[in-house]
Structure formats: structure tokens, C-alpha cells
Amino acid sequence: MNYSKTNQGFSPTADIKHQPLVLNYRQGLGNFLSLHIGRAILFIITCTSVLSVLLIFFFIIRESLPFLQKFSLTEFLTNTGWYPQAENPQFGALALIVGSFYVTVAALLFSVPMGILAAVFLSDIVSFKIQTVIKPVIELLAAIPSVAYGFFAIMVLAPWMQRKLGFTTGVNALNASFVLAVMALPTIVSVAQDSISAVGRELREASYGLGATRMETIFKVVIPASHSGIIAAIILGMMRAVGETMVVWMASGNASQIPHPWWNLSQSIRTMTATIAGDMGETAKGSDHYRALFTIGLLLLVTTLCMNVLSEYFLARSVKKSGASK
Amino acid sequence: MKIVARCILDNIFTALTWAVVFIIVILLLMILGPILSRGTKAVVFRDTLEFRKMQLALFNRGNEAKLSAEISAIIPIRQKIYDTIDKFKSGIDTESLTEQVRKIYRNCGQELSYKELRPQQYTETRSLLKEIRDRLQTAFASTDKTQIAECIGFVMGYANDERFKGTSAWDFFRIAADFQKAAEKIDLAKHRQYVQAVGEMEDLLIQLLGPRPGGASPATAMNQFGATRWDLAEKLMDKLLWKEQWVLQQEGESLVKNRTERAKDCAGTEIEPLFDYIKNNLENMLKPKWQFYWQYFIDDSTPGHYFGGIGPEILGTLLLTLLSMLFVIPLGIISAAYLAECASDNLAVRIIRMCINSLAGVPSIIFGLFGLAFFVLFLLPFLGCSPKPCILTASLTLTILTLPVMIRASEEAIKAVPFTYKEASLALGASQFKTFISVTLPAAIPGILTGIILSLSRVAGETAPILFTGAVALGPLPSSIFHTTRTLSYGSYDMAVGDRLSAMVPHNQYGMVATLVILVLCLNTAAIIFRSKLFKKLHGH
Numbered sequence: 001m002n003y004s005k006t007n008q009g010f011s012p013t014a015d016i017k018h019q020p021l022v023l024n025y026r027q028g029l030g031n032f033l034s035l036h037i038g039r040a041i042l043f044i045i046t047c048t049s050v051l052s053v054l055l056i057f058f059f060i061i062r063e064s065l066p067f068l069q070k071f072s073l074t075e076f077l078t079n080t081g082w083y084p085q086a087e088n089p090q091f092g093a094l095a096l097i098v099g100s101f102y103v104t105v106a107a108l109l110f111s112v113p114m115g116i117l118a119a120v121f122l123s124d125i126v127s128f129k130i131q132t133v134i135k136p137v138i139e140l141l142a143a144i145p146s147v148a149y150g151f152f153a154i155m156v157l158a159p160w161m162q163r164k165l166g167f168t169t170g171v172n173a174l175n176a177s178f179v180l181a182v183m184a185l186p187t188i189v190s191v192a193q194d195s196i197s198a199v200g201r202e203l204r205e206a207s208y209g210l211g212a213t214r215m216e217t218i219f220k221v222v223i224p225a226s227h228s229g230i231i232a233a234i235i236l237g238m239m240r241a242v243g244e245t246m247v248v249w250m251a252s253g254n255a256s257q258i259p260h261p262w263w264n265l266s267q268s269i270r271t272m273t274a275t276i277a278g279d280m281g282e283t284a285k286g287s288d289h290y291r292a293l294f295t296i297g298l299l300l301l302v303t304t305l306c307m308n309v310l311s312e313y314f315l316a317r318s319v320k321k322s323g324a325s326k
Numbered sequence: 327m328k329i330v331a332r333c334i335l336d337n338i339f340t341a342l343t344w345a346v347v348f349i350i351v352i353l354l355l356m357i358l359g360p361i362l363s364r365g366t367k368a369v370v371f372r373d374t375l376e377f378r379k380m381q382l383a384l385f386n387r388g389n390e391a392k393l394s395a396e397i398s399a400i401i402p403i404r405q406k407i408y409d410t411i412d413k414f415k416s417g418i419d420t421e422s423l424t425e426q427v428r429k430i431y432r433n434c435g436q437e438l439s440y441k442e443l444r445p446q447q448y449t450e451t452r453s454l455l456k457e458i459r460d461r462l463q464t465a466f467a468s469t470d471k472t473q474i475a476e477c478i479g480f481v482m483g484y485a486n487d488e489r490f491k492g493t494s495a496w497d498f499f500r501i502a503a504d505f506q507k508a509a510e511k512i513d514l515a516k517h518r519q520y521v522q523a524v525g526e527m528e529d530l531l532i533q534l535l536g537p538r539p540g541g542a543s544p545a546t547a548m549n550q551f552g553a554t555r556w557d558l559a560e561k562l563m564d565k566l567l568w569k570e571q572w573v574l575q576q577e578g579e580s581l582v583k584n585r586t587e588r589a590k591d592c593a594g595t596e597i598e599p600l601f602d603y604i605k606n607n608l609e610n611m612l613k614p615k616w617q618f619y620w621q622y623f624i625d626d627s628t629p630g631h632y633f634g635g636i637g638p639e640i641l642g643t644l645l646l647t648l649l650s651m652l653f654v655i656p657l658g659i660i661s662a663a664y665l666a667e668c669a670s671d672n673l674a675v676r677i678i679r680m681c682i683n684s685l686a687g688v689p690s691i692i693f694g695l696f697g698l699a700f701f702v703l704f705l706l707p708f709l710g711c712s713p714k715p716c717i718l719t720a721s722l723t724l725t726i727l728t729l730p731v732m733i734r735a736s737e738e739a740i741k742a743v744p745f746t747y748k749e750a751s752l753a754l755g756a757s758q759f760k761t762f763i764s765v766t767l768p769a770a771i772p773g774i775l776t777g778i779i780l781s782l783s784r785v786a787g788e789t790a791p792i793l794f795t796g797a798v799a800l801g802p803l804p805s806s807i808f809h810t811t812r813t814l815s816y817g818s819y820d821m822a823v824g825d826r827l828s829a830m831v832p833h834n835q836y837g838m839v840a841t842l843v844i845l846v847l848c849l850n851t852a853a854i855i856f857r858s859k860l861f862k863k864l865h866g867h
Binding site for chain 2 (some may be wrong): 034035043048049050056120135137139142149151182185244245246273278279287294300304317
């Protein structure tokens with residue numbers, strides 16, 4: 001877009017009137033047509049993404065609407081009983097929603113402090129050389145497929161927890177949250193690092209000039225200045241944790257219950273994503289259970305989209321801010 | 327003083343950040359370490375003779391003549407074990423002995439009725455046979471040595487009787503003699519224990535050495551061979567030597583694992599030295615050899631994932647990724663070209679950008695649901711196919727999933743092409759389209775390649791979207807894109823969670839996931855290297 005504006009600015013036809021650069025009429029028309037028709041085609045192809053988003057919404061809503069007409073939404077959101085195969089099926093998703101919330105928050109408690117510290121490390125503490133070594137390591141952490149994380153959780157971490165920590169089961173909320181935390185780390189680190197690096201040099205130098213130590217500079221100047229970006233990083237990490245399926249399906253134990261007492265992470269729980277993945281295989285297409293799963297999907301979709309909009313708002317704000325400070 | 331405190335705090339903070347990064351690196355190693363190290367064992371390991379037998383039988387691989395020479399060389403060693411066990415069993419397995427005696431009695435009775443005997447003689451012989459049978463059964467059931475000696479003595483008294491010559495009654499005396507010999511040596515009160523110990527030993531021997539030669543071949547492939555790997559054989563050997571039991575030591579406490587020597591169970595019998603014999607000869611019997619089993623990556627597996635490799639999984643993953651690349655590369659590059667070159671900052675473009683960002687944020691399982699609802703249950707019937715999950719639907723679902731990755735990477739690459747390139751081309755009179763095709767695009771190719779590689783690795787690793795749209799755990803090789811396929815990602819999940827058979831072959835579980843991880847990591851490393859080279863090139867370092 002940059003380019004097209006500049007092109008108009010420099011366009012030779014704007015000033016030179018006597019002889020257009022076009023050699024003959026046919027060529028001019030050809031150019032004109034190819035330009036505009038080509039653009040139109042490109043635009044239509046580019047709209048695939050828009051179409052995809054619309055289709056996703058349309059089909060998820062279409063499949064879940066009959067469920068919402070038959071059962072009440074409030075009951076779906078407040079009942080803790082998820083017994084879809086029972087004689088009197090109950091579709092209460094509260095335990096699942098709480099489960100998703102639970103592992104996400106537990107994962108963030110671990111990954112947010114670590115992620116921000118790692119971001120500070122990369123942007124402020126080490127030289128560019130070490131940065132180029134550490135960054136790929138963190139990127140590799142993001143590249144490992146989620147099923148491999150789940151495999152690690154169930155084959156390595158779960159037996160270890162059972163043996164060393166004395167839990168009754170190795171597949172529990174703690175296991176899932178820990179692995180989710182590792183998965184959310186790279187997102188948080190890279191987004192937070194971008195926004196921390198974007199804080200101008202002048203701010204840091206001013207702070208150092210006033211005699212502040214590096215820690216004081218980071219905590220009192222850099223992090224406050226980049227807080228929008230850090231919030232966006234946290235939201236993006238949260239989205240990764242909420243939307244993750246394989247790890248929670250394999251490592252959380254899949255027991256539809258709210259932990260009691262609430263801080264007891266060693267109990268099994270069940271999340272929304274794991275319920276969809278686990279139950280979809282055994283439902284009849286078009287049954288209430290099937291539609292209930294799509295309703296969970298809709299809830300998940302709306303949640304993540306809201307979070308996405310929020311994160312974009314914060315990202316845009318952080319870009320604007322850093323742009324203004326320059 | 328205050329300054330010192332601040333400096334110390336500052337240093338602590340610096341150390342803390344170092345520690346955090348250190349922990350992250352350790353975490354990466356902790357996760358990759360076990361997966362990769364144990365996964366390697368699927369390919370590089372010490373195989374056994376049974377492995378080479380399996381390779382020949384199932385995959386028609388290896389030198390048949392050499393193998394049969396090797397097998398015949400070890401038969402005497404193995405035969406000695408079986409002989410000892412059989413001999414020992416003839417003395418202690420009273421249930422089967424009683425059964426045998428009954429059978430002989432029945433046969434013998436039939437033989438008698440065919441002989442031309444006078445009625446009186448017939449009844450006499452018949453009752454004598456019955457007497458012998460009963461005496462033998464009493465002897466088998468007894469734990470008193472004198473009673474046994476008495477009974478056997480009675481039976482043996484008829485050993486040379488004319489009437490039984492040439493009939494199957496001779497078997498009575500053979501069994502009686504064997505039993506007498508065996509009964510002298512063992513503690514009869516323990517015979518139940520012996521029976522159990524020998525039974526367990528035989529089961530373990532079948533697992534270790536394969537079924538006995540000459541016996542009927544088991545129906546399933548996994549029972550036809552013994553331990554195919556040396557590490558497995560050592561584990562089984564340990565199980566053979568040591569008996570593990572969960573024992574309740576004190577009331578109310580949890581169970582404690584207790585290891586006892588199996589040889590102690592059979593102390594004082596012929597079986598006791600057999601344990602040492604097997605242990606000392608295990609290497610001679612299995613002939614372990616280092617093996618680089620590269621065919622792991624092309625072999626089909628049977629049954630389940632028990633023997634063989636991950637060929638179908640790799641093929642399925644490749645099919646899925648290539649097919650979705652076929653869709654996503656043109657779509658992604660064209661979208662990126664439009665966004666980078668033609669689009670001004672109007673509402674439509676803003677909406678497009680928002681949609682791309684939203685698409686990137688949608689959880690992968692939602693793509694699975696969408697793929698099921700749209701591609702499988704709507705699009706396929708619409709096109710006149712049956713609404714069944716297949717490779718096509720799975721790869722279309724993955725296409726939509728990876729579209730944002732591709733668009734973002736390509737757009738960045740196109741935008742990174744220096745503006746001077748385009749100006750030069752335009753100044754030479756080339757149209758915008760021509761400029762893009764012959765100048766901008768070639769310059770942006772490395773960046774676009776990075777995007778392609780990243781989307782490849784994303785597609786190869788995703789599991790949730792293909793759960794309901796075309797992946798299966800086990801099944802035949804797909805013959806068209808309208809069939810389901812196995813994939814590495816779904817296979818890894820299934821082997822870790824669903825498949826009980828594969829829990830017995832941990833090397834195959836780890837091998838599958840390690841292959842997936844290595845594939846994805848190689849792709850990503852390639853992308854990282856590509857990007858840094860591109861960065862250097864465009865910034866003139």
C-alpha cells in the first residue's frame with residue numbers, strides 16, 4: 001500500500017501533458033484491464049480468509065442452534081452435571097468451563113512471570129549474540145507439536161508425578177497446567193520481547209542518567225511503558241492455553257468435576273476442548289450430544305475471538321505508543 | 327549503604343533472569359531428551375535371533391540359509407531346557423498325570439474288548455486295570471512318600487505281566503516309573519507351588535524364546551516370535567529370575583513391592599539350576615547383534631504397532647501436508663501479494679486483516695469441528711460423495727488452519743523487498759503485474775519459502791483438526807484421497823493413550839513421536855536458518 005501511494009506521487013502522467021507514455025490504445029486498454037481485473041481477482045482470492053471465518057461461524061452456529069432451542073442456555077452454563085449418555089441426559093458445561101479456566105490460570109501463574117523475565121533478559125540484559133542463540137531455542141519450544149507435549153505429559157511426567165509426588169493419579173490438573181505453561185511460554189516471550197524492545201532508547205537512557213539501576217529502570221520505566229504489549233502477550237498466551245486440545249485431553253485425566261478443595265491441583269479435571277475431542281468420536285451425528293459439543297465449540301470460539309480482539313486492541317495501542325515516543 | 331543494597335538487588339535480578347532462561351533451556355532439553363533418546367532405540371538397537379526370524383517371516387528380509395543355520399545351532403541349547411522342564415513336569419504335574427492315566431485306562435479298556443478273551447478273564451483284567459488306575463491316582467494325590475512307594479510298588483508288580491503286553495497299559499508303567507523317580511527327589515507338600523512356578527516359567531520362556539519348536543504355530547504374529555530385542559529379552563530375563571509381588575506388610579499401609587528369587591521356589595529340584603543355565607546361555611540362544619533398522623521408516627506394522635515400523639504413518643503425513651500445501655501456497659501467496667502490493671488502507675482490507683488475525687486465534691479443535699460440519703457433512707454430499715472423513719477433507723481443514731501462517735510470512739517477505747528494486751523495474755516501463763512477477767516475487771522467494779516450511783511443520787504436527795476429518799489409528803494404506811489415512815500425529819496420540827498392545831513396545835511409542843518431533847524440528851530449523859540468511863542478505867551484512 002505504501003508503494004501505490006508513492007507511485008501516484010511520482011507518476012509521470014501527472015505533470016507531462018503532451019505525450020502519454022502509453023504507446024497505443026490497445027496496449028493502454030490491456031494494461032488497464034489487466035491491472036483492474038487482476039486486482040479484482042486478487043481481492044476475491046484474498047477474501048478466502050474472510051469467507052473461512054464466516055463459514056466457521058455459520059456452521060458452528062448452525063450445528064449448535066437446535067441445542068440452544070431445546071435446552072436452556074443458563075442451565076448449560078450453570079449446571080455441573082455432564083452426563084450426555086445417561087437416560088436423562090444432562091448437558092451442564094460448568095465443570096468443563098471451570099476446568100478450562102482452571103488449567104489456563106494455573107498455567108499462566110507459571111508462564112507469565114517466567115515469560116516476562118525471559119523477555120527482559122532477551123531485550124535488556126544480554127548482547128545481540130546471545131540473543132540470536134536463545135531466540136531459536138524458544139522458537140523451537142513453540143514448534144514442538146502439541147501431541148508431542150501431550151506424549152511427554154502422559155508418558156514421562158505422569159509416572160514421575162505418581163512416583164515422586166505421591167499423587168493418586170499422574171494425569172491431573174497440575175500435569176496439564178505445567179505442560180500448558182511451557183507451551184504458552186514462547187508466545188508470551190516473543191510478543192513481550194517485541195514490545196519491551198520497542199520502548200525507546202531515550203527512556204532507558206534518561207532513567208540511567210538519573211542514577212537508576214538496571215532493575216529499577218526495567219521495573220519503573222520499561223515495563224510500565226510497554227504494559228500494553230505485555231498485556232497483549234499475556235492474552236495471547238492465554239488463548240494458546242484455552243484452545244489447546246491434545247495436551248489437556250491426554251494429561252488432565254478427563255474427569256468432569258470441579259476440584260475440591262479448589263486449590264487442589266492434583267485432582268483430575270476436564271476441559272472444554274478435551275470434551276469435544278473425546279466425545280465427538282462416539283456420538284451420532286445430529287444427536288443432542290453432538291449439538292451440545294458444537295455449543296461448547298461455539299462458546300470456545302466466541303471466547304477466543306473476544307480475547308483476540310482484546311489482544312489486538314492492546315497491540316495496536318502499544319505500537320501507537322512506541323511510535324509516539326520515537 | 328543504600329547504594330550497595332540497590333546494586334545487590336540489581337545483581338540478584340540479573341541472576342534471576344539468567345536463571346529463568348536457563349530453566350527454559352533445561353525444560354526444552356527435558357522434554358526433547360527422553361523423547362529423542364528413547365525414540366532412537368526404535369531404529370538403533372541390539373536385535374535378537376527372533377527379530378531376524380520375524381523380519382524374514384513378515385517382511386521377507388534377510389538371508390534364509392544363514393538364519394536357519396543359526397537356528398539349528400541353538401536348538402540343542404534350547405532343547406535341554408525343554409527336556410528338563412518336561413521331565414520335571416512328569417513328576418509334579420499331578421493333574422495332567424491323572425488325566426493321562428484316565429485316558430490310558432479308556433484306551434486300554436477298548437483294546438481289551440477287541441482281544442479275544444474269555445468273559446471271566448476279561449472281567450479280571452478289567453478290574454485289575456481299574457485297580458492300577460486307582461492306585462496311581464492315589465499316589466498322585468498323596469503327599470505321603472511311603473504311601474506313594476506302596477502304590478507304585480503295587481503297580482510295578484504287574485510290569486512284566488503277560489496280559490498287558492502290547493497294549494497301551496505299558497504307558498501306566500512308564501508314568502509310574504517316572505513319577506517314582508521324580509517323587510523321590512521333591513518335597514511333595516510343595517507340588518502345587520512347583521506346578522505354578524513351572525507354569526509361569528514356561529509362559530515367560532515362550533515370551534523370551536518364542537513358541538516351542540514342533541508345536542502348533544500361534545495364530546497371531548505377536549505370539550509367533552520371542553523377544554525380538556535384547557533390551558526386551560533382558561527385561562524378561564529379569565522377570566524370569568525374580569518374582570515381583572505386591573505385599574501388604576502392615577495393616578492399613580500401602581502395598582510394597584517385593585522381589586523374590588524364583589529359583590528359591592524350586593529349591594532342591596532339577597529346575598533350580600535351570601535358571602542359571604538360561605541366564606548363562608541367553609546370549610547364545612538369542613545371538614544379540616547391533617542393528618540399524620532403517621526400514622523402520624518404510625515398514626508397515628503388524629499387528630497393531632507391535633512389530634514393524636511407521637511407513638504408513640509417514641506416507642499419510644506426507645500426503646496430508648503435500649495436499650494442503652497444494653491449496654495453501656497459491657492462496658497464501660496471492661493473498662499476501664494483494665495485501666502487500668495492491669491494498670490501500672480501506673475498510674475492506676481492514677476487515678480482511680482482522681479475519682486473518684481471528685483465523686490465527688481460533689483453537690485447533692474448532693477447525694476440527696468446522697471441518698466435520700462443513701467439509702465432511704456438507705461439502706462432500708454437495709459434490710455427490712458419501713459424507714465420510716477422508717484425506718481430502720483433512721487436508722482442506724488443515725489448509726484453512728495454516729492459511730494465516732502462510733499469508734503473514736509471505737506478506738512480510740514481499741514487504742521486505744527493497745523499494746528500489748520495484749522502482750527500477752517500473753522505470754524500465756514494466757507494468758505493475760510484470761514487476762511483481764519478475765522482480766518482487768523472485769526477490770521474496772526465500773521469505774516465502776520460510777513461510778511454506780513453517781506451514782508445513784504446522785500441518786505435520788497438528789492433531790486436533792484431523793481427529794474427526796480423516797485420521798485413523800490403524801487401517802490399510804489409502805488408495806485415493808477419498809480414504810482415511812494414518813498420520814504420525816494421530817498415531818502418537820493413539821499409541822500413548824488408546825492402544826494397549828503398544829504399551830508393551832515402548833520403543834515403538836517413542837519412535838513414532840520422535841519421528842514426528844524430528845521432522846517438525848528439522849523443518850523449523852531450516853526455516854530459522856533461511857530467515858537469518860535472508861535477513862543478512864537484505865540488510866547487507
